[in-house]
Amino acid sequence: ATPKHVRTLASVHRASSIFAPHDEFPERHIGPDDQETASMLSKLGYKSMDAFVGDTVPPKIRVPTSDISNDTIAAFSESQLHARAKSLGAQNKPFKSYIGMGYHNAVVPPVILRNVIENPQWYTPYTPYQPEVAQGRLESLVNFQTMVMSLTSMDIANASMLDEATAAAEGMVMAFVASNQKKKKFLVDSGVLPQTIAVLRTRAKGFGIELVIADASSAIEDSALRSEICGVLVQYPDVNGHVKDFGALAESAHSAGALLVCGTDLLALTMLKPPGEWGADIVLGNSARFGVPAGYGGPHGAFFAVTDKLKRKMPGRLIGRSRDTTGKPAYRLALQTREQHIRREKATSNICTSQALLANMAAMYAVYHGPAGLARIADKVHGFTQVFKSAIQSVGYKVSNPTSFDTITVNVTSVTKSADALHEASAAAGINLRRVDNEHVGVTFDESVTPQELVKLVNVFASAASSPSVSLSDLKEPAGSSIPPALKRTSPYLHHPVFNKHHSETEMLRYINHLASKDIGFMIPLTWPEFSNVHPFVPYDQVKGYHTIIKELEQDLAKITGFHSTSLQPNSGAAGEYAGLSVIRAYHESRGEGHRDICLIPISAHGTNPASAVMAGLKVVPIKSLPDGSLDLEDLKAKAEKHKDNLAAFMITYPSTFGVFEEGVQDACKIIHDNGGQVYLDGANLNAQIGLTNPATCGGDVCHMNLHKTFAIPHGGGGPGVGPICVAEHLTPFLPSHPAMPEIEDKTIDAVSAAPFGSSSIHLISWAYIKMLGGQGLSESSKIALLNANYMAVRLSGHYSLRYKNQNGRVAHELLIDLAEFDKAAGLKVPDFAKRLQDYGFHPPTCSWPISTFCDAMIQIRKEAEDIITGKQPKDNNLLKNAPHPPSVIALSDAEWNRPYTRREAAYPLPYLEEKKFWPTVSRIDDAYGDLNLICDCPSVEELASL
Amino acid sequence: ATPKHVRTLASVHRASSIFAPHDEFPERHIGPDDQETASMLSKLGYKSMDAFVGDTVPPKIRVPTSDISNDTIAAFSESQLHARAKSLGAQNKPFKSYIGMGYHNAVVPPVILRNVIENPQWYTPYTPYQPEVAQGRLESLVNFQTMVMSLTSMDIANASMLDEATAAAEGMVMAFVASNQKKKKFLVDSGVLPQTIAVLRTRAKGFGIELVIADASSAIEDSALRSEICGVLVQYPDVNGHVKDFGALAESAHSAGALLVCGTDLLALTMLKPPGEWGADIVLGNSARFGVPAGYGGPHGAFFAVTDKLKRKMPGRLIGRSRDTTGKPAYRLALQTREQHIRREKATSNICTSQALLANMAAMYAVYHGPAGLARIADKVHGFTQVFKSAIQSVGYKVSNPTSFDTITVNVTSVTKSADALHEASAAAGINLRRVDNEHVGVTFDESVTPQELVKLVNVFASAASSPSVSLSDLKEPAGSSIPPALKRTSPYLHHPVFNKHHSETEMLRYINHLASKDIGFMIPLTWPEFSNVHPFVPYDQVKGYHTIIKELEQDLAKITGFHSTSLQPNSGAAGEYAGLSVIRAYHESRGEGHRDICLIPISAHGTNPASAVMAGLKVVPIKSLPDGSLDLEDLKAKAEKHKDNLAAFMITYPSTFGVFEEGVQDACKIIHDNGGQVYLDGANLNAQIGLTNPATCGGDVCHMNLHKTFAIPHGGGGPGVGPICVAEHLTPFLPSHPAMPEIEDKTIDAVSAAPFGSSSIHLISWAYIKMLGGQGLSESSKIALLNANYMAVRLSGHYSLRYKNQNGRVAHELLIDLAEFDKAAGLKVPDFAKRLQDYGFHPPTCSWPISTFCDAMIQIRKEAEDIITGKQPKDNNLLKNAPHPPSVIALSDAEWNRPYTRREAAYPLPYLEEKKFWPTVSRIDDAYGDLNLICDCPSVEELASL
Ligand SMILES: Cc1ncc(COP(=O)(O)O)c(C=O)c1O
Ligand SMILES: Cc1ncc(COP(=O)(O)O)c(C=O)c1O
Numbered sequence A, B: 001a002t003p004k005h006v007r008t009l010a011s012v013h014r015a016s017s018i019f020a021p022h023d024e025f026p027e028r029h030i031g032p033d034d035q036e037t038a039s040m041l042s043k044l045g046y047k048s049m050d051a052f053v054g055d056t057v058p059p060k061i062r063v064p065t066s067d068i069s070n071d072t073i074a075a076f077s078e079s080q081l082h083a084r085a086k087s088l089g090a091q092n093k094p095f096k097s098y099i100g101m102g103y104h105n106a107v108v109p110p111v112i113l114r115n116v117i118e119n120p121q122w123y124t125p126y127t128p129y130q131p132e133v134a135q136g137r138l139e140s141l142v143n144f145q146t147m148v149m150s151l152t153s154m155d156i157a158n159a160s161m162l163d164e165a166t167a168a169a170e171g172m173v174m175a176f177v178a179s180n181q182k183k184k185k186f187l188v189d190s191g192v193l194p195q196t197i198a199v200l201r202t203r204a205k206g207f208g209i210e211l212v213i214a215d216a217s218s219a220i221e222d223s224a225l226r227s228e229i230c231g232v233l234v235q236y237p238d239v240n241g242h243v244k245d246f247g248a249l250a251e252s253a254h255s256a257g258a259l260l261v262c263g264t265d266l267l268a269l270t271m272l273k274p275p276g277e278w279g280a281d282i283v284l285g286n287s288a289r290f291g292v293p294a295g296y297g298g299p300h301g302a303f304f305a306v307t308d309k310l311k312r313k314m315p316g317r318l319i320g321r322s323r324d325t326t327g328k329p330a331y332r333l334a335l336q337t338r339e340q341h342i343r344r345e346k347a348t349s350n351i352c353t354s355q356a357l358l359a360n361m362a363a364m365y366a367v368y369h370g371p372a373g374l375a376r377i378a379d380k381v382h383g384f385t386q387v388f389k390s391a392i393q394s395v396g397y398k399v400s401n402p403t404s405f406d407t408i409t410v411n412v413t414s415v416t417k418s419a420d421a422l423h424e425a426s427a428a429a430g431i432n433l434r435r436v437d438n439e440h441v442g443v444t445f446d447e448s449v450t451p452q453e454l455v456k457l458v459n460v461f462a463s464a465a466s467s468p469s470v471s472l473s474d475l476k477e478p479a480g481s482s483i484p485p486a487l488k489r490t491s492p493y494l495h496h497p498v499f500n501k502h503h504s505e506t507e508m509l510r511y512i513n514h515l516a517s518k519d520i521g522f523m524i525p526l527t528w529p530e531f532s533n534v535h536p537f538v539p540y541d542q543v544k545g546y547h548t549i550i551k552e553l554e555q556d557l558a559k560i561t562g563f564h565s566t567s568l569q570p571n572s573g574a575a576g577e578y579a580g581l582s583v584i585r586a587y588h589e590s591r592g593e594g595h596r597d598i599c600l601i602p603i604s605a606h607g608t609n610p611a612s613a614v615m616a617g618l619k620v621v622p623i624k625s626l627p628d629g630s631l632d633l634e635d636l637k638a639k640a641e642k643h644k645d646n647l648a649a650f651m652i653t654y655p656s657t658f659g660v661f662e663e664g665v666q667d668a669c670k671i672i673h674d675n676g677g678q679v680y681l682d683g684a685n686l687n688a689q690i691g692l693t694n695p696a697t698c699g700g701d702v703c704h705m706n707l708h709k710t711f712a713i714p715h716g717g718g719g720p721g722v723g724p725i726c727v728a729e730h731l732t733p734f735l736p737s738h739p740a741m742p743e744i745e746d747k748t749i750d751a752v753s754a755a756p757f758g759s760s761s762i763h764l765i766s767w768a769y770i771k772m773l774g775g776q777g778l779s780e781s782s783k784i785a786l787l788n789a790n791y792m793a794v795r796l797s798g799h800y801s802l803r804y805k806n807q808n809g810r811v812a813h814e815l816l817i818d819l820a821e822f823d824k825a826a827g828l829k830v831p832d833f834a835k836r837l838q839d840y841g842f843h844p845p846t847c848s849w850p851i852s853t854f855c856d857a858m859i860q861i862r863k864e865a866e867d868i869i870t871g872k873q874p875k876d877n878n879l880l881k882n883a884p885h886p887p888s889v890i891a892l893s894d895a896e897w898n899r900p901y902t903r904r905e906a907a908y909p910l911p912y913l914e915e916k917k918f919w920p921t922v923s924r925i926d927d928a929y930g931d932l933n934l935i936c937d938c939p940s941v942e943e944l945a946s947l
């Protein structure tokens, strides 16, 4: 057994000290080792990383290395960080919350916990822009849509929204748009959740909508109001638990030409007459109680459903069923043109990242429980509510809401002196109740409550009423229900086969795996159970662990961006843009310059930028690009000066979406400041900057980051995301507030999300990532990103024409390949290349790959294209046009095959594929057909039978 | 959105009480629901389950339903059980153990924890008898073999053993067999681990080997002994930490014609001259410190390596590299004929189930860390040992072992009055030291120890010596090493590419997923972190949680089998057989009937039965079967009477391996008892019995169970397993003991495993499974197993001839299909059917499948066979002979294809495969080629280059 190939023992890199932790993260995380880095650098003609970075990042915007180092951001090893997180977790007090208000304790079926939320195949993929390799996740999102459609009885539902409050805001804007932006009032019933109202307030501002908050059913009778309202929002059941009949209200709204928007609860809908049956036009809510823990605010998937006639105006992503070239049914993002090029200046919604992973969890929960299981859970929740109600009534409490599903509002004054006394007693028992006012407390039940906990809760109330305590045997099964008979659900739900087949653990696992096996995906796994079932409105002293993490993450992000303060509230990059622009507007207003409403945006900007500007009430003025991809400074100057009296903001992405560090960024920002504007820096590309430059140095006043791009939050196939904003000191007073957040500054803008600190549970991932890499590792990581991109540029440059390099020939962290020549020469378009990459096992545009293999694949595809250019393969029947090639196509009979290349050339164009190949599951999907024939729910038994 | 297909709300099954838990396990676990069960029963012609069971299980052996019910085994819901397990976990005290003796605290890299140990794709598969669909796990096992070969410098290694102690016993027996069973003495160095010696004692007995325990290097000079010893066992480093040079001993042993067997430690071997370089013939040990937590005893994978000349005698499974029919390299179980038909009466080892999952974890750990990472870990462990040694020497302690890697034995008498005083002090600090004797304590370091823990440990010793305490800054980096220069390793290790490529998290994950994607697998995930890093020799009062579980599992198994007591020590079914037979021998001996040494075994028995009998020192006498598959009672009677003076035991599997409940089982047992023998009932098929009958009622005295078959332990692709034995009251005093188990009864047999309670951490799985199903669910589960098998029998009976039904036409829980007719008519053999099933997505013989789909596949294959019988397809080129068909074969060019069927017929013979297909990764593997050209390690760089 003498080894043939030797890495001598002497060459082994030993640790400098035996006391050093030996699980440092950077060496595991940063792919290339010293030797590989050196060889990549030498391929680019550099002797050192410093020389390379010097040529790549403009010297004038460089920041000192000491800014971001292990002295400013200390590096923890994996085990150290784990220990720290555990000890912080222990500082969160495990109170049981009955607060309700749209947040519940979730019971995650273990099979889903293990195989979806903790499984990288589910949580890591990016948005499924290439549906041929994402059929599994798409099918699951269709389950989500079907579930929502069935429970709400609406015609069509989208594939999730960021949270209930922003979904309500989208509903309001849809109503406004439906009135051709003519009717400026929106009626909000006083039973709507307070955090929803807070977000509506913010969002109404940008569109100049006026909120009227009142008892909707009576307010609508006012004829002056009737003529001005575009829509009405109700909560069903309402915040106090009351189940009201809004049928007449809906009719009245319709006759006034307004839309009826309804916030609701999916579990309640198993028992309640669904909004689609009493006239709602838009129905939305939070799906989290279907197996997604509260996580001190999220993430969770909100849902959004509309009637047929509103479907093409619906915001967010919609998954549709189309067919592939062989006629096989296949799923894909429907109306994708709308999605990818968000309607820019005309947009009224900027939603891009949503909550795909969380929607999938909720859908899996419904698949697992099925209609019968959901009915049993609802029986229990409603039953406990009833039992609790009789128990406390019997000791003298008064219940304010005559009807209920899961929530009771209790007037405590007949028994104790104030609500506070009861809150104190419950806190002593480790219980949180809803704080309503001095006289009332609220109690909401969920699936997690055990009979023992119910007894404990009843006894808190009994003891406050000086009544003897009860035991389980004293509690009777409920007789009857407090749902009004007219509002009882009679229609069946979730009758589709998918919700009626997978109820055993094994079948469920098989189903989950079956779907997962259709996708590619990788990431660092991370879940911290101590942080999961925490209600976002609990008192601060119960969440010290969370707040340490939130504070540290805020500070580190501020350090990294060079700014003064951070808000973690926005749940996506686009939500961050909107929040940042709203902050800028508030700043101008505070200086008496509320009229500033012009926003300059380069034409190369991501579609969310102009959409966010419109939402913030700004007018978009586009700025040209020069042929080399950089900003046209002349044009910028001209427009800034032209609009200087009304200039509000300039939005710039850095490095640009063309992948260059523009030299003139500081000059551009100066032009804006000189003309009274503020600079919004879109930090989605921050991973190219860390420790090298930063948005503040570039000249910005505010930026957002996509933690799901730069700081390791797995994107879950299109969400969750976190889009925090960092701002300079002068903007700090204007950061978003929240009704549940104490110490609100006067100048703050209202909430932009339903939860005060956004999707708190996933902040842990970015926090851990930053802490484990440390300042040095973070900055190393940025350098390697630049190196990888430039290495690829050099390898591909003989084969393809690359756009946009700087004067030293360097790109930033990404590169653009210009494929226009192939269209001219051979009729080959961008999708032909993207689909052919699938045959090589790659999942464009965003997957993790070994870059050298990727270059091999691109070069080989170039050769295949050559055969089409030279006419060796016909333009309409070739390896690229027919790509991708799933196994079912490879197995076509000889008669059917009829292609000018072999099956082997189709499936195994390079040797590495013999060893390891990820197969697409369908062949190319027909987008046009799908958009024409929009089908967005699961097939029924009959449809399945006829397939 | 009006639903088209309706399950009315009224038909939803509501819970009887809202207080009932709504996560009961049986309804999730037991696949068919009431309606499906009824329809299966009616297909079999029954109106009720009772009627069906009455026809299937012989009435005379039925037990009352009340025996196994929710009254005798209470049912917990998932959440109740989870809460209970958590609270039991909290009863285990989290002491830090420095006990060593072959068990260490493991640091599991999170990427491996999440993606291997917690990933059903890795932990659920059965033994990879069908290598075409198990290439991933097989490749990983080859990594394990390569790692062991490289670190030990031996020529060949197997794919794991049950534990270090049984591996040493196998080494001893190999040495004995190498002497043609002539030399009856085996020299054991006194530095060998005590639990190893205990197991050797038990095992020596069966073969009549005499152990000589002494200082081996001097004892071997005794010329009388020299002529009698077949082998020598040493421990390197020894139990006290001493690193001794055994080179001269090896030479001396060889010149005496004896083999040198060496127990060792893989981490130490990164620093020590490997046993293969100083003359060892057999090298073994525990691989658990490579990332497998101690788990209060296991499971973990032992390793076993030998020189080239011993390779075909090596016990256990060996994975070899062969090639498939297209010439592509492919892995498989080598020498499988040996494995499947264990050499029966001539066998000297019964090992079947081993520890595949744990071997894979250890291999992944080595892949992840690579040689440089392992060197750093060893540096740290050795460095800490050195630092500790100087620190305690400086306060007056004497260290007994002059050389060391990770273990120090300390004479405490110069400083304190006794070892006990020090143990008390350390216990007060939450620390366990090794108990050596009144004067000495032992301390062993491992990767998990932090600098802070080291300081704490030093201070326990300092304070006992009334010295001031130290802080981290007082501890110096170690100068030099206490490994003797001549024993320092100079040869490189783990130079194979696989150990030098996958060191980043992402690459590791990609590698793990790449391998996993080649396999099929499903199971219930279950890991309980509170139970993982617990040393098996800690005091009882630190493991109260564990002992509650152990006791309850023992009691429930006794109830289920109808016996009096249980031992959980055996780590596999075969180990249970051996333990049970050893108990029987001890019983006979206690009655002065030690001469009884005849064991009757039906020819249909599993190969492990006769092998275990031989190991227990019994002579095997085979018993015939009747043509209907049942035992030949006449033959049994004749043999029992013939051997009545020496009859020790009868081994019977029930229901039989032919899948029938034999009517005569009680008569058979009576015959044995009447002739002075004891009955061993092989309970591997217990899942057909629970609540219907039991081994005691059938007439047995002892049985083993395969918890990995009947009680949900995932088999991890060939291990772990647990093979507890239950015995009648008269055998109870003889159950296995253990040196670390207090209150040893005099009559007990010695240990059969290294750990006192076997693989404790996985007992939790069976415990949870039993508790969650409850008595009724368990018994329901057995009934459904019977129903499934009989349903399949009916569906297949028109198409295939089935062997072995009872007089009512019923089979038990399995059925045998007779394929002999196809060999005659078309030259088709059993593997042709098995391989063709792979094309249908099935993994014969043991995978979880929807039975009706499986029947469809079998019926379709029958049609394909018909085409060969009728000559439509030639006998040497057809769908069955060429199966399986991986994508690389489907993609063959037209010229190469040349088969009398289409690619579609090959790959998609039934429609369900279009939707969902698991592909084999290679085509049929050539076993003969592989056995002739035995290659059992990873390819080197050169080999990879030439592939
Ligand atoms: C440059 C840029 N800005 C903004 C966004 C929007 O981020 P999100 O999808 O999180 O809303 C993206 C998203 O990809 C982006 O690339
Ligand atoms: C009837 C029977 N007995 C014994 C055994 C041996 O069990 P193990 O593989 O756990 O050693 C088996 C294994 O499958 C078996 O089927």
Ligand SMILES: O=C([O-])O
Pocket (backbone or CB within 6 Å): B127, B352, B353
């Ligand atoms: O492993 C078995 O022999 O079933």
